[in-house]
Amino acid sequence: MKKFKNILILLLILLPICTLVFKSQFLNISLVPKANTDSWVLELSYDEVKDIPNDPLKLDKNFKLPVPKTSHSQKVTYLKISPESKENNLGSENSSNAESKDKVLTAHVKTFGQKQIQPPTDKKLNKLELRKFLSLPELNEETLSQLNTISTSIVFETDTDIEKLKKIFFYISDELILQPNNDELDDVLTLKSGSYLGQARLLTALAKINKIPARIAFGIQILEPTPKDTNRYIRVLYSEAFIEGRWVPINPHQKDFGVLKDDFIVLDKDAGEHAQVYNDRNLFSIYIKPLSFRAFNSKSFLKKMKEKPVFWSYISLHRFPISIQSIFFGLLLIPFGTVILSFMRVVVGVETFGIFTPILLTLFFLETSLAYGLSFFILVVLLGLSQRALLDKFYLLAVPRLSVLLALVILMYTGYAILMNNFGLLANSAQDSLSYFPIVIITVFIERFSIYFIEEGGLNTLKRSLGTFAVSIMCYLLLSVTSLKSLLFNNPELLLLAIGLNLALGSYKGYRLLEFLRFSDIESDEEAPGV
Amino acid sequence: MKLKSLGILGNNSRIRNYILPHNERRHYPFIDNKIKTSKILHKASIQSPKLYFSLSSHGEIKYFHEKIKELSSFVIKPAKGAMGNGIAIAKEVHWDSLKEDTSFVTTRRETMSYEALMYHISSVLSGLYSLNGQQDEVMIQELLTLDPFFDKITYQGVPDIRVILFYGVPVMSMLRLPTSMSGGRGNLHQGAVGCGIDLKTGRLTYSIQNNKAISAHPDTNQKIKGLTLPLWDDILSLSVACAEVSNINYMGVDIVLDPVKGPMVLELNARPGLSIQLANKQGLHPRLKKIEERLGTKNKTPNAELSLREKIEFSKKF
Secondary structure (H helix, E strand, C coil), rough: CCCHHHHHHHHHHHHHHHHHHHHHHCCCCCCCCCCCEEEEEEEEEEECCCCCCCCCCCCCCCCCCCCCCCCCCCEEEEEEECHHHHHHHHCCCCCCCCCCCEEEEEEEEECCCCCCCCCCCCCCCHHHHHHHHHHCCCCCCCHHHHHHHHHHCCCCCCCHHHHHHHHHHHHHHHHHHHHHCCCCCHHHHHHCEEEEEHHHHHHHHHHHHHCEEEEEEEEEEECCCCCCCCCCCEEEEEEEEECCCCCEEECCCCEEECCCCEEEEECCCHHHHHHHHHHHCCCCEEEEEEEEEEEHHHHHHHHHHHCCCHHHHHHCCCCCCCCHHHHHHHHCCCHHHHHHHHHHHHCCCCCCCCCHHHHHHHHHHCCCCCCHHHHHHHHHHHHHHHHHHHHCCCCCCCCHHHHHHHHHHHHHHHHHHHHHHHCCCCCHHHHHHHCHHHHHHHHHHHHHHHHHHHHHHHHHHHHHHHHHHHHHHHHHHHHCCCCHHHHHHCCCCHHHHHHHHHHEEEECCCCCCCHHHHHHCCCCCEEEEEE | HHHHHHCCCCHHHHHHHHHHHCCCCHHHHHHCCHHHHHHHHHHHCCCCCCCEECCCHHHHHHHHHHHCCCCEEEEEEECECCCCCCEECCCHHHHHHHCHEEEEECCCCCCCCCEHHHHHHHHHCCCCCCCCCCCCCCEECCCCCCCCHHHCCCCCCEEEEEEEEEEEEEEEEEEEECCCCCCCCCCCHHCCCHHHCCCCCEEEEEEECCCCEEEEECCCCCEECCCCCCHHHHHHHHHHHHHHHHCCCEEEEEEECCCCCEEEEEEEECCCCCHHHHHCCCCCCCHHHHHHHCCCCCEECCCCCCCCHHHHHHHCCC
């Protein structure tokens, strides 16, 4: 029997792992669907050594790495520049110096995507800024006259700034072809084609001729990562024009006016003279990789699954309607929460209220959120305890007493919701957290807790509560890992693993860790003084 | 692994190596339900507190008043309770022909109203204190008096002697002394004192409170080590007799010393705790192994049958 059990455990643990390997290695099914990434690790570096000093065009002594900033379309969560000493060394500039290595900037950027055009503001540019953003670069006569000709041919004097800009935008997006490496304005004009930089230069120049402040901005358009290569992006130099009190991005090649594409990271809103360097792969390098993701792309996964052998696609949970999918998405991981529970009780020796109370609490936290759930729970339990102490004085029979307690918990729940609503907070987090399910858990917990408190005293109750909370928070942390949920959802056979692990834990005969503490005094030969 | 070399039995090993393989689930009700235990013990003429009467439904509560007419003291216990929870003690009964005027004095010298006691009984009946929250029964039992031997080493409650037996052989034993911290109750995890007992002589050895060694009772400051329990051989044979009628192979017996009636069995326990090892500074494991070797225990029945005398002789060699 023992042998059979051990073989079973081994089988239950190995089988799901083998199917995972089989699926990923032989059937080429990815274990989790492709993630929709929204956070990126960005690495920017500038190789100064390659900046050839005798090439006046490329020499850019004042170049500094662009620092991505938080704005309405992106959030910068982490920023580091290394090596730091670089700035101080500028005085004794020496390219052979060992310290003048590449300067690297690392940032974590979360993109939101711009859903709508920014509203106009009353902001005005000051004189200095006006001069800067209206002054044309040094151009030869011929180029300037060409620009003026174009401008007069497409724009009317009576047009508003926005109309003028739009006309310029359409002119460039319709008439010009993208031509890499064609950066210079005169070339763009003669060849009717240009790189991102060339097109941006043309647009900016045309805007400036029409007395609209404009500048060249720089960012990267992130492309969908492939399994082999996550570092996929396009360097985009585009224009920004100042109209009605805000800077409006204009990217004629990608046909974006006012809003940029979703997966776009803005690096420098005022590239100015550095634009040339930004555009140079050899001097200025960019590396991106996904950091986190918001959700999994279930649809495309199912599409891929359907190309696989019939059996695997037949048992895929992605075939369910979305509403049912979401149930299984959370459900399948719960047995792994119980693995943690078993481990904590059997191997560590933590004491908890009841056997499954920690798991029920975990479900409660999952349905609300940890911070909200925990604080609300503790508050309600404390209030409930005092109410129960009062009810104890009435000598009520057990079932009606529990029912009164239930009604009181619901009453507190309602009061809480009213309060939240009046503070206008209900719309956000609380809305999801108000549900039927937790109420019974809370009521039963109050009852169990208060009896334990009366019977076993405060200290023992506190120990047990801490144990219960600790285990449920650990389970919560496990159960809220989206990629794990997705892994289980795609490979439900992993449930066998949970059974195997629990069988193994159930066969554990060794000491519980806390027993070492409990029996720690057994060897001390002489007794401590009494009292 | 210090604990392993001392032969300390851990909780997992207790369950997996002894309780599950050696105790048959179908015999549990006789131990988990104290009314059944009491009846079996009486049938086998084993000394135990008298069961006055029991209540199994809320409807019977109204007859309670009539039934206690003749009683001067009693103990109320949930039949399926655990760890001494839900026990109420009426040390004195101030009986009045009117229900409302009847009152009780508890061991803590507090007065309890009739209504409060009835509430307690109904809570017990509703399963508040039962092992798994099921409907429970209430037993009204004889209250035992304190043997003068314990006068100076206990606080309020009645001390009891726990004997752990394996196939009827006493394995280890300890005396449990209530303290102010334990609220007059004998539960070690609530702060009662546990004293190891030398199985051969009944002499008290080490003492612990809250898993820490102590030398004197914390409330009375009386030194405990070296005292010898009276009627030790009677206590041992009583425990062995219990094991023989219970059909539970790994069990604990709780025995109380009554000054007049001598050792009395208070209750049986199918899942005795492990702190007894701390009080004796000894592990259970080597002793249990010896018994297994001697008896050749396989499939819940021992190969060798020992007489009561032999069992006690065997245990005295530990």
